[in-house]
Amino acid sequence: MMAALFCLGMLLTMPPAGAEEQAPPAYRISGVVVDAVTGVPVAHAEVSISVGTDETKTTAGEDGRFVFQGLEAAKYPLFATAQGYVREGHNEHGGFQTAVAVGSAIDSEHVIFRLHRQVIITGRVTDEHGETVRQAQVMLFGTESTSGRHARFVQAQMQTDDLGEYRFARLQPGKYYVAVEARPWYAQTGFSYLPEQDRHSFRSTNRGPSPDPSLDVVYPITFYPGVTDEQAAGELNLTAGEKVEANVPLQAVPAVHVRLANLPVGEIAIQIGANEKLFGTLDMALGVASAQISPGEYEVAGLPPGDVKLVVDQGGSQGSSSRAIRTNVSEGETLDGAGTGATANVSGRVIFPAGDANPARGQVSLVGEDTQGASAMLEKDGRFSFAAVLEGAYKVSVNLPVSDEYVGGVYATGAKASGRDITISGAGNVQLNITMGRGVGQVTGVAKVDGKPTADVMVLLVPETGQNLEEDYRLDQSDSDGTFALGGILPGRYSLVAIEDGWDLEWTNGTVLKPYLAKGQTLQISANDQKKVVVEVQHKM
Amino acid sequence: MRRSIPAFIVSFTVLPWLLGVAAALAQQTETENFEVSGMVINAVTGEPVSRALVQMQAGTGKAQFAGADGTFVFRNLARGRYNLTASKPGFFSEQQLGLWNAWRNSFQDVPSEKEVVLKLTPEGIIYGEVKNESGEPVEGVTVRAQRWQTENGRKSLQNGGEAATDDEGNFRLAELTPGSYHLSFVPANRGGWVTYDKLHRRKQTNQGYGPQFYPGVADVESATAIELRAGATVHITQALSRQPLFEVAGVVRGATPVGGFSLTLMNASGDMVQRIVGIDPKSGEFQIPGVPAGTYLLAASAQAPNGNGPQELQVQLTATRLIQLKSDLAGLVLILGRGISVGVQVYGGIPPVETTNVPQVMVQLISKEFLQNSRGTMVPPQNGEPRPAARIEDIPPGTYTVEASPNQPAYIASLRCGSVDLLRDDLTIAPGGVLPPIEVTLGKDGAQLSVKVMEKGQPAAAAVVIYSEEYPRRSVLTQTNETGAFSQGNLAPGKYQVIAVKDALDLEFRSPGAMEKYLEHASAVTLQSGGAETSVRVEVQELPERHR
Missing domain, CATH: 2.60.40.10 (Immunoglobulins)
Structure with missing residues (x-):
């Protein structure tokens, strides 16, 4: 079950909980909280269950035992915490947990709650003079994820205090990496060039007032223990209950200035930003400055040396587009801002379900790799047209202010379309017809081993084609009675698998998932479907 | 052409720093090749501050680090006026502290005999831990340092800093300017709230931790203030007490x-x-x-x-x-409804009353209960637009002080909402209420008042309040320079009391209660519409008491 109470959302709506019973039978949940590593009972743990608005707390005894009495038949998410331990759900896997089912003929009296001792990572960020750095952004990367990928993901971030210190507590045991992004407090970002007076001249050679080189500096993104290459980042492999200090010394380096040429001139508003990708999973925005130095030519200042991605955003009255220029920047370089590919004229129409045309304030977006993309406003009749779109592969999305509609299909002339994806090759005219769908499906069921309902199992629904996997997959963990629920499913053909101990599988990788799919179930989901299934649990291979 | 560095700079390093301050290093040459030098000092201890960044903003935007001994020199300067500021983490410049004369003080004539002294005021820090009745740390409590601040004569509780307690209940609030702070503690909300499509049947927990103020009281009025001096570090232990919920x-x-x-x-x-x-x-x-x-x-x-x-x-x-x-x-x-709204109509300068071509007026409804409820609008949206009417939408019920400020020379001749005279009284808006429009009438024939401030027979810099007992909300606060003289135009005709004080940073100059004690030593004037300038001399008063 999804641990709804862990969501940090502003508003979260739970479905109404069935018919009202008159005299609820007095069921119980009881069990023991034990240390996940040693198996020793944890005294005085705080245990809570919740259903609807009713959250009930209790404190476990000296022997770790706890009881909730007088419960109605339902499934209860169960949480526990204790001094020096994390706060987690029962058998929690990143937001999913095994809720305890209560009712006749269900055993809810022998719960073993394995609670993990917390891990603490603290440290201090200092500058090249040994002085503490305030307000440095400290990012903690970990490997735990339920997204089916093996990578390092941001788990938490915070700013250093006035002592330059940071502290991440209540962490699960595991492997961690620390990265720091900061700006020298004294930095004076300067431009090398002054705006060109003569608008006909193409290249500016007008040297501006050089900033003092000792002040025109940046901190490259720095990893514990003080390295700027993420491959060399120090791994903090922490077992339950461990506390480590990971100090990060920063070293200011001269800021890099580059020029971007061949950018559009005229009414179009241009914004230039820069990103650095960390561990392949986080696009970290860097604070850079840019200024036009001659028509169509910009200077970008305040860059760290190394691999960065310059993102050029162009805004017009009808929409905007952005493209990325990946580069290993070096001082004084001039880059071509025009991009290499051809551009196409893309226009089309959004077709809404009958009787439901409300494109007011809506927007169509083409989302490509590397933040390349474009967006256009919807006209009253659902038509749209983009400014020039660079050739490439894009996902089509339609953003409506208040709507439960989704992109059902894309039909293209002048480009290849498949599902919600299009590929534009070469210049020319592209016409898109986007049909919107409404009504999502739901799959509920029981995960079984040899006909017996099984708890704690990973239940995964993936599109049969593998297309749009990272958006369309649905995931759950079977509760103590083996039941699970997958909601919000877009119509289409899917495969359903249940895998025991499957949480660290790299299931986004087709070859990893393939053997499981062979024994999976195929489901055709249409709008507003409510399917009930039994799924046989597979063992991890 | 460049001049070499004057030889006596060398002596600077061997002199004690106090003597160094006295030494004037600005040097005139025939080629307009000057320099300016000085020192960055801690405003509290008088000691030098090392490695502060000194910026010269006028002209070329030069910047440099002061040395370990706090000294700095800018060379090769042309004759002129330069703006010099210092900064360093953990310190405030005079500008950052909001001192009234900070901006003027930051200018330096070159050449000059004067050695520049840039003062940095060290931050105050409040740190500590939050516990429950059993002495266990409480995590995720939002701790705020709030202080009463008077802006435009209006006192309100402003946030000076905010932090959350960590897993050990510790918090740190740094970068606080000197002053009197109230600490508030707001227990964790775990980042949001949950809405359920269901009502509960049972009574919920009836005890818990609610927002509270140091040292454990429910409201700011009964809270104990923490006096934080510049550079001070104050330690606080707060035990949260359970309250009925x-x-x-x-x-x-x-x-x-x-x-x-x-x-x-x-x-x-x-x-x-x-x-x-x-x-x-x-x-x-x-x-x-x-x-x-x-x-x-x-x-x-x-x-x-x-x-x-x-x-x-x-x-x-x-x-x-x-x-x-x-x-x-x-x-x-x-x-549910579209919310309460009120129309705003501006009548341009009398005489004669005009409804076209009126200057823009900012009209604000300032909530007495919840500052967040305050609303405002610019009327007309464009300067000189022919239809100078607007609406302020979505006003929560409550009590509001209404203020109107024209952006061109004019005074507010009248400000009304139906029968309510908004120059005297607050506007109370009831739930579901329907309001007549707020009518703003501008006057263009305002009076001119010339003020000369004296202190012990000498002209002096001071804060001056031109106070109206009749309409306290028409009162004006200004600041004179060292000549003590200034002239104020666009005053509504009527009787005023002119008051001069040394420091008016916290003065609620539109509040009769706060101003009463100054009236005895005020200079009374009666201003006529449009007439010749009226002159008044006023002696600087000592503050009867510090009312921070």
Whole structure:
């Protein structure tokens, strides 16, 4: 079950909980909280269950035992915490947990709650003079994820205090990496060039007032223990209950200035930003400055040396587009801002379900790799047209202010379309017809081993084609009675698998998932479907 | 052509720093090749501050680090006036402290005999830990350092710093300017709240931790202030005490069962205090349990049912209610609507009354209960626009002080809303109320007053209040320079008391209560409309008491 109470959302709506019973039978949940590593009972743990608005707390005894009495038949998410331990759900896997089912003929009296001792990572960020750095952004990367990928993901971030210190507590045991992004407090970002007076001249050679080189500096993104290459980042492999200090010394380096040429001139508003990708999973925005130095030519200042991605955003009255220029920047370089590919004229129409045309304030977006993309406003009749779109592969999305509609299909002339994806090759005219769908499906069921309902199992629904996997997959963990629920499913053909101990599988990788799919179930989901299934649990291979 | 460095700079390093300050290093040459030098010092201890960044903003934007001994030199300067500022983490410049003469003080004539002294005031720090009754640390408590600050004669509680307690209950608030702080503690809300489509049947927990002030009181009026001097570090241990928690319940009418509605409960600091909201979408009934005693704004909002044309913009329906919570509160009825609005009409300069070609006026409704409820608008939206009417939309019920400030030379001849004279009285808006328009009449024939400030027979710099007993909200605060002289135009005709004080940073100069004690030593003037300039001399008064 999804641990709804862990969501940090502003508003979260739970479905109404069935018919009202008159005299609820007095069921119980009881069990023991034990240390996940040693198996020793944890005294005085705080245990809570919740259903609807009713959250009930209790404190476990000296022997770790706890009881909730007088419960109605339902499934209860169960949480526990204790001094020096994390706060987690029962058998929690990143937001999913095994809720305890209560009712006749269900055993809810022998719960073993394995609670993990917390891990603490603290440290201090200092500058090249040994002085503490305030307000440095400290990012903690970990490997735990339920997204089916093996990578390092941001788990938490915070700013250093006035002592330059940071502290991440209540962490699960595991492997961690620390990265720091900061700006020298004294930095004076300067431009090398002054705006060109003569608008006909193409290249500016007008040297501006050089900033003092000792002040025109940046901190490259720095990893514990003080390295700027993420491959060399120090791994903090922490077992339950461990506390480590990971100090990060920063070293200011001269800021890099580059020029971007061949950018559009005229009414179009241009914004230039820069990103650095960390561990392949986080696009970290860097604070850079840019200024036009001659028509169509910009200077970008305040860059760290190394691999960065310059993102050029162009805004017009009808929409905007952005493209990325990946580069290993070096001082004084001039880059071509025009991009290499051809551009196409893309226009089309959004077709809404009958009787439901409300494109007011809506927007169509083409989302490509590397933040390349474009967006256009919807006209009253659902038509749209983009400014020039660079050739490439894009996902089509339609953003409506208040709507439960989704992109059902894309039909293209002048480009290849498949599902919600299009590929534009070469210049020319592209016409898109986007049909919107409404009504999502739901799959509920029981995960079984040899006909017996099984708890704690990973239940995964993936599109049969593998297309749009990272958006369309649905995931759950079977509760103590083996039941699970997958909601919000877009119509289409899917495969359903249940895998025991499957949480660290790299299931986004087709070859990893393939053997499981062979024994999976195929489901055709249409709008507003409510399917009930039994799924046989597979063992991890 | 360049001049070499004057030889006596060398001597600087061997002199004690106090002598160094006295030494003037600006050097004139025939080629206009000057330099300016000085020192960055700690405003409290007088000791040099090492490695501060000294910036020269005028002209070329030069910057350099002061040395370990606090000294700096800018060379090769042309004759002129330069703006010099120093900065360093953990310190405030005079500008950052908001000192009235900071901007003028930051200019330096070159060449000059004067050695520049740049003062940095060290930050104050409040740190400590938050515990529960059993002495266990409490995590995730928002700790705020708030202080009363007077801006434009209006006193309000401003946030000076904010931090959250960590897993050991520790918090640190740094970068605080000197002053008198109230610490508030707001227990964790785990980042949001949960709305359920279901009402509970059982009574919820009736004890818990609500927002509280140091040293453990429910409201700011009974809180103990922490006097924080520049450079001071103060340690605080706060034991949170459990308070009775109450339930707010009632019904929201006007939403559709499908569209639903959302509910928030906000306190005067802007915190959302609801943790759980139960709603029955069919009946509109709601329950918000676990709320400590206090004053709150309950707000319901919903999207208007999507009516006619497909092009209709989504309309937000709202309903708000001010709540004084002392016990469980049930049976509240909120009716969703488009919110209360009031028209604003500006009449341009009298005589004669005009409705066209009037200058822009900023009209603000400043909430007496919840500063966040304040609303404002610019009338007309464009300067000189022919139809100078506007509306202020979506005004929560409550009591408001109305202020009108023209952006061109003019005074407010009258400010009314129906029978309410807004120059004297506040505007009370009842739930569901319908208001006549706010009418602003500008006067262009304002009086001119020339003031000369004296202190012990000498002209002196001071803060001057031109105070109107008749209409305290017409009172004006200005600052003179060292000549003590200034002239104020666009004053409404009438009687005024002119008051000069040394420091008016915290002066509520539009409050009769705060100004009463100054009236005895004030200079009275009567100003005529449009007439010749009236002159007045005024002696600087000592503050009867420090009322920070």
